[in-house]
Amino acid sequence: MSVTKIALVGIGKIARDQHVPTIAASDRFELVAAVTGHQPPEGIPGYRTIAEMVQAHPEVQAVSICTPPRGRMQVIAEALSHNLDVMIEKPPAATISEAETFAGMARDAGRVFYATWHSREAAAVEPAKQWLDGKTIRRVEVNWKEDVRVWHPGQAWIWEPGIGVFDPGINALSVLTHILPLPMMLQSAELRFPSNRDAPIAADLDYTHGDAPVRVEFDFDQRGPQTWDIVIETDAGHLKLSEGASKMAVDGEAVAVDDDPEYARLYRHFAKLLDARQSDADLSPFRHVADAYLLGRRREVGPFEE
Amino acid sequence: MSVTKIALVGIGKIARDQHVPTIAASDRFELVAAVTGHQPPEGIPGYRTIAEMVQAHPEVQAVSICTPPRGRMQVIAEALSHNLDVMIEKPPAATISEAETFAGMARDAGRVFYATWHSREAAAVEPAKQWLDGKTIRRVEVNWKEDVRVWHPGQAWIWEPGIGVFDPGINALSVLTHILPLPMMLQSAELRFPSNRDAPIAADLDYTHGDAPVRVEFDFDQRGPQTWDIVIETDAGHLKLSEGASKMAVDGEAVAVDDDPEYARLYRHFAKLLDARQSDADLSPFRHVADAYLLGRRREVGPFEE
Numbered sequence: 090m091s092v093t094k095i096a097l098v099g100i101g102k103i104a105r106d107q108h109v110p111t112i113a114a115s116d117r118f119e120l121v122a123a124v125t126g127h128q129p130p131e132g133i134p135g136y137r138t139i140a141e142m143v144q145a146h147p148e149v150q151a152v153s154i155c156t157p158p159r160g161r162m163q164v165i166a167e168a169l170s171h172n173l174d175v176m177i178e179k180p181p182a183a184t185i186s187e188a189e190t191f192a193g194m195a196r197d198a199g200r201v202f203y204a205t206w207h208s209r210e211a212a213a214v215e216p217a218k219q220w221l222d223g224k225t226i227r228r229v230e231v232n233w234k235e236d237v238r239v240w241h242p243g244q245a246w247i248w249e250p251g252i253g254v255f256d257p258g259i260n261a262l263s264v265l266t267h268i269l270p271l272p273m274m275l276q277s278a279e280l281r282f283p284s285n286r287d288a289p290i291a292a293d294l295d296y297t298h299g300d301a302p303v304r305v306e307f308d309f310d311q312r313g314p315q316t317w318d319i320v321i322e323t324d325a326g327h328l329k330l331s332e333g334a335s336k337m338a339v340d341g342e343a344v345a346v347d348d349d350p351e352y353a354r355l356y357r358h359f360a361k362l363l364d365a366r367q368s369d370a371d372l373s374p375f376r377h378v379a380d381a382y383l384l385g386r387r388r389e390v391g392p393f394e395e
Numbered sequence: 396m397s398v399t400k401i402a403l404v405g406i407g408k409i410a411r412d413q414h415v416p417t418i419a420a421s422d423r424f425e426l427v428a429a430v431t432g433h434q435p436p437e438g439i440p441g442y443r444t445i446a447e448m449v450q451a452h453p454e455v456q457a458v459s460i461c462t463p464p465r466g467r468m469q470v471i472a473e474a475l476s477h478n479l480d481v482m483i484e485k486p487p488a489a490t491i492s493e494a495e496t497f498a499g500m501a502r503d504a505g506r507v508f509y510a511t512w513h514s515r516e517a518a519a520v521e522p523a524k525q526w527l528d529g530k531t532i533r534r535v536e537v538n539w540k541e542d543v544r545v546w547h548p549g550q551a552w553i554w555e556p557g558i559g560v561f562d563p564g565i566n567a568l569s570v571l572t573h574i575l576p577l578p579m580m581l582q583s584a585e586l587r588f589p590s591n592r593d594a595p596i597a598a599d600l601d602y603t604h605g606d607a608p609v610r611v612e613f614d615f616d617q618r619g620p621q622t623w624d625i626v627i628e629t630d631a632g633h634l635k636l637s638e639g640a641s642k643m644a645v646d647g648e649a650v651a652v653d654d655d656p657e658y659a660r661l662y663r664h665f666a667k668l669l670d671a672r673q674s675d676a677d678l679s680p681f682r683h684v685a686d687a688y689l690l691g692r693r694r695e696v697g698p699f700e701e
């Protein structure tokens with residue numbers, strides 16, 4: 090097996106919590122450098138720019154980009170100009186227009202581009218997709234409710250316009266768009282904006298999937314037990330995905346799925362793309378977020394205090 | 396020359412003001428029927444559904460869809476199921492996810508699909524594009540300001556979420572995305588919502604085009620003279636498009652352009668697509684609208700009263 094020398098760009102919470110340990114545990118990737126304005130991971134040399142990093146480490150073949158969505162376009166362009174293959178943390182970009190250009194930029198540069206959706210790698214996602222195959226979907230219900238204070242402590246970028254509760258919400262959308270056989274179409278939405286923030290703290294979304302209704306509720310202000318559940322009623326049974334699609338039950342009976350971590354699978358998928366010199370850039374979850382902002386009625390709620 | 400028998404779907408202001416007289420004046424199309432819940436154009440038989448229309452007029456080969464953007468997907472699916480070629484009035488759909496499916500639906504059905512942008516057919520658009528060729532763009536400024544009371548009297552759909560001032564604004568975006576050599580990328584936006592409406596009455600949008608700034612101002616509350624101007628400063632002169640890109644001046648000097656009406660050109664383009672059995676479905680103006688909703692900070696302004 091060849092080993093791909095990789096650099097991380099953007100060392101924030103997700104890089105430290107997931108990318109660094111996942112790459113360390115992988116025998117397919119070797120973390121060689123970090124590009125960051127802050128502290129690099131322990132034992133890894135840090136550089137301010139991709140250009141500086143590449144000059145010091147010409148052996149680096151790929152970058153994994155974990156910066157916030159704003160400014161991704163310049164980062165990706167710089168990586169491609171140095172002939173690096175690219176994977177990016179979700180969400181792919183700040184705007185649809187930007188995100189739509191990435192795959193073409195990579196193709197023009199002859200590089201592999203991977204727009205990741207880590208929740209699609211949750212353990213029950215593929216088993217759920219297989220179970221749904223050939224069944225008729227009658228109703229879908231999603232409850233994706235977590236406490237932003239726990240998961241994004243003190244992070245300012247989460248309240249930038251276009252983010253908010255759609256940061257976790259896009260994970261649910263990435264699972265739905267992967268496992269449902271038809272495209273979902275948004276019919277109406279309500280977005281609830283705290284009076285002191287530029288992004289919604291909660292959203293209710295009503296889609297259709299063929300003739301079946303899909304009800305999606307996102308909440309970023311969930312104290313107590315956290316909920317990342319998807320329930321799908323079909324003509325031949327009732328599927329429940331819970332704990333972010335890491336667990337699965339059919340008609341109330343737990344179904345055994347493996348417990349492979351999401352990010353390990355994500356990097357294995359990137360390795361496959363590198364081996365095949367193929368890109369993977371499905372933007373449908375991000376389009377659904379844009380649709381929610383486009384079609385959503387806005388309601389102001391009380392201020393959010395961390 | 397063959398004559399294409401066509402039906403209009405949705406008989407509102409734009410159908411009566413533009414589509415009916417344009418088709419009447421064309422020797423390439425013949426208006427055979429209308430599909431509407433209201434009054435059909437004078438002398439044209441009206442039907443409630445595409446299915447009823449096709450049953451009465453099996454000779455109809457194409458439909459031109461002028462219904463509001465909500466519900467387009469069902470209308471297009473029904474038209475394609477009856478083997479009709481399709482052109483649609485802008486904006487293409489209520490959501491990006493819907494709009495992204497149309498071209499594929501038409502391709503699967505073996506039909507021609509044309510997502511129109513009438514302002515791209517304004518007389519000065521192609522001359523402006525040619526004049527810009529090879530020049531370096533330094534700055535772009537757009538002022539697209541009109542009185543909604545005049546142009547959309549009593550129309551409720553214009554205040555649906557996702558529409559508002561972007562109904563005229565998307566015309567400017569359709570011209571910009573056609574004449575500018577690079578993609579524009581939204582950097583920040585402010586959307587001003589009347590306190591009693593679900594869509595913005597004004598928007599300020601700041602884009603980049605390469606290194607050049609693009610400032611776009613939309614206003615739907617413009618009393619007195621109406622303004623549909625685009626100014627482009629280049630390294631080799633100053634271009635001004637006015638009156639919705641029907642007029643053009645370079646360095647202050649008027650440049651003669653023909654005075655072919657937009658909708659006559661639009662239907663001629665549809666005829667060319669039909670002859671070539673090709674589709675034309677550029678969604679970039681609509682993506683820019685979604686981006687504005689995604690990235691725009693919202694400000695509430697006073698109520699809108701017609």
